Amino acid sequence: MSAPAPLLEARGVGKSFPAQDGAGAVEVLRDVTLAVAPGELVAVVGPSGSGKSTLLYCLAGLEPLTTGSVSVLGTPLAGLRPRALAALRRDHVGFVFQSYNLITSLHAWENVALPARLARGRVSPAVVDDALRRVGLADRARYKPAALSGGQQQRVAIARVLASGPDLVFADEPTGALDTARGAEVLALLREVVDQHRSVVMVTHDLEAAARADRVLVLRDGRLHAELVHPTAAEVLAAVTRAEQPGPA
Numbered sequence: 710m711s712a713p714a715p716l717l718e719a720r721g722v723g724k725s726f727p728a729q730d731g732a733g734a735v736e737v738l739r740d741v742t743l744a745v746a747p748g749e750l751v752a753v754v755g756p757s758g759s760g761k762s763t764l765l766y767c768l769a770g771l772e773p774l775t776t777g778s779v780s781v782l783g784t785p786l787a788g789l790r791p792r793a794l795a796a797l798r799r800d801h802v803g804f805v806f807q808s809y810n811l812i813t814s815l816h817a818w819e820n821v822a823l824p825a826r827l828a829r830g831r832v833s834p835a836v837v838d839d840a841l842r843r844v845g846l847a848d849r850a851r852y853k854p855a856a857l858s859g860g861q862q863q864r865v866a867i868a869r870v871l872a873s874g875p876d877l878v879f880a881d882e883p884t885g886a887l888d889t890a891r892g893a894e895v896l897a898l899l900r901e902v903v904d905q906h907r908s909v910v911m912v913t914h915d916l917e918a919a920a921r922a923d924r925v926l927v928l929r930d931g932r933l934h935a936e937l938v939h940p941t942a943a944e945v946l947a948a949v950t951r952a953e954q955p956g957p958a
């Protein structure tokens with residue numbers, strides 16, 4: 710039997726930003742090639758500044774690439790007009806981002822309901838209630854984001870993913886603002902997402918979170934430095950420590 714088509718494919722992705730002193734460009738990602746299959750939970754780890762968040766933004770179509778290509782569900786993002794790109798994200802992609810997150814004027818329940826409503830025109834109230842209950846926030850449904858802690862806002866974002874059921878979820882530090890027990894619950898919910906043949910790509914500094922992934926990609930200076938399959942937390946730590954060492958890769 711042939712392998713399932715990847716939900717996400719990146720080839721030779723490079724990203725440069727203009728240098729802050731105005732002289733030339735800073736190369737942040739170099740030649741990143743990867744594929745994520747349905748049912749995979751992939752973690753991206755690496756030293757601070759190695760390009761993890763930039764990679765996530767590029768893969769999610771939120772940042773234009775300097776070189777290379779990204780395809781989501783077989784559709785190359787570069788060929789899409791802004792409206793088609795927005796529709797692809799709306800219908801198939803979910804985000805758990807600290808800085809691309811909840812709509813401040815809507816309370817938690819409305820934030821959870823919104824993506825499903827936009828994608829399908831309707832949402833079942835019971836599904837929204839259930840998603841909030843599963844992240845432990847049933848009693849905060851009518852709270853606006855400003856009245857929620859950082860960790861609670863992250864959990865609302867997870868509930869939004871549970872309620873809207875996107876094929877591909879990008880998560881930036883999904884356990885970052887949570888204590889160990891809540892972090893473990895969130896990882897269990899992300900595992901449920903991939904068990905439904907969907908995919909999750911998460912950037913994390915949390916070794917225990919990375920050790921719950923099927924695959925861990927280690928970035929160093931904007932390049933893929935190593936790939937670990939079902940590693941332990943100790944193996945992730947060793948790989949990140951190696952990536953932090955100066956000298957040739």
Ligand SMILES: Nc1ncnc2c1ncn2[C@@H]1O[C@H](COP(=O)(O)OP(=O)(O)OP(=O)(O)O)[C@@H](O)[C@H]1O
Pocket residue numbers: 726727735737755756757758759760761762763764
């Ligand atoms: N908009 C931007 N303009 C210029 N440089 C940027 C921009 N965004 C990111 N960078 C640079 O790209 C590099 C990688 O940043 P990025 O946030 O992707 O790293 P990271 O691995 O996620 O870091 P951390 O673990 O500290 O969050 C950094 O040196 C950063 O200064």
